[in-house]
Amino acid sequence: MRLDWQTFTLELAHPFRIAHGTSLTRTAVFVDLEGGLGEAAVVPYHGESVEAVTAYLEAVRERLADAPDTLQGRLERLPAEGSRAARAAVEMALFDLWGRALDAPLWRLFGLDPRRVPPTSFTVAMGAPEEMANLARAGAMPVLKLKVGSEDDLARLEAVRAARPDARIRVDANGGWTPETAHRLLPELLRLGVEFLEQPLPPEDRAAYAELRGRGLPLFADEPIKTVRDVVDWAPYVDGVVVKLAKSGGIAPARAQIETARALGLEVMLGCMVETRLAVGAAAHLAPLADHADLDGPLLIKNDPFTGLDYDGARLRLPAGPGLGVRPRT
Structure with missing residues (x-):
């Protein structure tokens, strides 16, 4: 399956200060899996980084190459270890493809x-x-x-x-x-x-x-x-x-x-x-x-x-x- 991604800088409307620190921007990685879309939030205090997200996506690209042509079959190929945000992004894209194929929103x-x-x-x-x-x-x-x-x-x-x-x-x-x-x-x-x-x-x-x-x-x-x-x-x-x-x-x-x-x-x-x-x-x-x-x-x-x-x-x-x-x- 074709899997592409890009890093994007989110500009915040106001400085975002919490107990972990202050942000003026946040980083997201947008995923495109055969037209299905997903987003990985790069949140450092959750242990996430662009490098960790990218490493997970590289592993997914290999594991989905010969995955069964079903939602469940593809979900089972997702690595259990690594970036949770990246897994969420790929899973969003898979559910997006599923819903598009059935022409209905997920809800x-x-x-x-x-x-x-x-x-x-x-x-x-x-x-x-x-x-x-x-x-x-x-x-x-x-x-x-x-x-x-x-x-x-x-x-x-x-x-x-x-x-x-x-x-x-x-x-x-x-x-x-x-x-x-x-x-x-x-x-x-x-x-x-x-x-x-x-x-x-x-x-x-x-x-x-x-x-x-x-x-x-x-x-x-x-x-x-x-x-x-x-x-x-x-x-x-x-x-x-x-x-x-x-x-x-x-x-x-x-x-x-x-x-x-x-x-x-x-x-x-x-x-x-x-x-x-x-x-x-x-x-x-x-x-x-x-x-x-x-x-x-x-x-x-x-x-x-x-x-x-x-x-x-x-x-x-x-x-x-x-x-x-x-x-x-x-």
């Missing part, structure tokens, strides 16, 4: 109802309190996810709540708090009406999560959730998990994680990296299965080269075209 082939897609949150990157308040006010989105994880977090939360008393607010520390900080701020988050707290502590400190859980604010795990086994292992410590295609390795692994989380009584938020409509559109086909959505990647980018996934405020309108339903802008 329809999966038997899902697009009316059940939850509203997406809009991410407000970490910054000075007034800067975050201005971004929250300007966006006027009903659901906000605030990035925190350093000094002055309480001032940031207070400023955003004052600017948007009507908003639903979620908080994501990207593992940037200590247990002491988390216990100190938890009553303040409850007072400010925060819905849930995402990855407050480093992933390796599960005992601290056990101490924090059950104190009135649901906890979600994000960074450590990459496999079904991770969902099972984290179930005793959190109330929900964040599932992302780039971490999971694609649509099918992400769906397996969602189903496992459901079986264990966990809530699910379907998320994304800073990605274009291509990768976020692929994830959106699974959104009817989630309790919460954080699929705002295209809203954070100035130069998204794809079309097909539309936003009506916080509502996602799932692609209507066959396969992923996402195409390059012309």
